[in-house]
Amino acid sequence: MNLFRLAGDMTHLASVLVLLLKIHTIKSCAGVSLKTQELYAIVFASRYLDIFTDFISLYNTLMKLIFLGSSFSIVWYIRRHNVVRRSYDKSQDTFRHYFLLLPCLLLALLIHEKFTFKEVMWTFSLYLEAVAILPQLVMLQRTRNIDNLTGQYVFLLGAYRGLYILNWIYRYFTEPHYVHWIPWISGIVQTLLYADFFYYYFDSWKNNKRLQLPA
Numbered sequence: 224m225n226l227f228r229l230a231g232d233m234t235h236l237a238s239v240l241v242l243l244l245k246i247h248t249i250k251s252c253a254g255v256s257l258k259t260q261e262l263y264a265i266v267f268a269s270r271y272l273d274i275f276t277d278f279i280s281l282y283n284t285l286m287k288l289i290f291l292g293s294s295f296s297i298v299w300y301i302r303r304h305n306v307v308r309r310s311y312d313k314s315q316d317t318f319r320h321y322f323l324l325l326p327c328l329l330l331a332l333l334i335h336e337k338f339t340f341k342e343v344m345w346t347f348s349l350y351l352e353a354v355a356i357l358p359q360l361v362m363l364q365r366t367r368n369i370d371n372l373t374g375q376y377v378f379l380l381g382a383y384r385g386l387y388i389l390n391w392i393y394r395y396f397t398e399p400h401y402v403h404w405i406p407w408i409s410g411i412v413q414t415l416l417y418a419d420f421f422y423y424y425f426d427s428w429k430n431n432k433r434l435q436l437p438a
Contacts (some may be wrong), residue, residue, distance in 0.1 A: 224282075225393050231386035232286060238379035239293045245372040246300050251310040254373040256362045257301045258320040262355035264294040265324070270348035272341050315365045318358035327351040336405060349406055353413040356380065360420060360436075369434040378424050381417030384410055 246252055271287045278284065300307045331347035359377060363369055388410055394401045420436065427434040 225390060225397075227386050227390035227393050231383050231390055234379050234386055235383035236286075236289065238376050238383060239290070239297075241372055241379060242297060242376045243293060245376070246297065246304075246307055249372075250304075250306045252301045252307050253310045253312065254363065254366055254370055255301065255311070255376075256316045256318070256359040257298065257311060257313075258316055258318055258358035259355055259362075260294065260297045260301065262320055262323065262351060262358070264298050266348045266352045266355055267291045267294050269344040269351070272344055312362075312366070316358060316362050318361045320358050323351065323354050323357070327354070334405065336403075346405055349409040353409040354416070356413070356416055360416065363420070364436045367435050367437075369436065371434075374424060374427075374434045377417075377420060381414065381421060384414045384417070388414060 242255065246255075267287075267290045271291055274284065274287050274291070301311050302308060327350040328347050330350050331343050335343050335346040356377070363373075363377070388407075391403075391407055391410070423436055424434060
């Protein structure tokens, strides 16, 4: 494992911890899109079907368990927790996220590296992860005023994917025959979706002002 991959994993983990900190400590999910969290739960559930059959390393298994457990617990908090669910703004979280599922599944059935159930579901998870942030970004544009923890959560998610792109570039030049177009293109699409958010995030940090996205 190279430094870029490790940094990407740790940034991804930090994004989850920031969101759990907000939900568990403050007992609030204000500004958080339940629909994005549901999509991430589906992403990890479909990606890690091999968790109990294919052992790669303790680190790998641990990370899979963390992302699976955290994604479903976040969904539970927003949907079921007596206090947290009251802060969820359903009126602002209106992106029809289920419409993303079928196109991603059809694309995975058509474009994949190997036609097996696990491989198709893994590919489906890549396509879905590329667009899973859309409900969250739309919600942030509607609410406009973004609290610090939610802003950090979204920034860390975008940074994680950016670091993974650096990891792929590094591996391309250091490992023979390392070519994986599906995760590469999905990752680039996912990173590009954050471009507008990154601009306003760094602008707010540079000028020491509250993060706001244009409507």
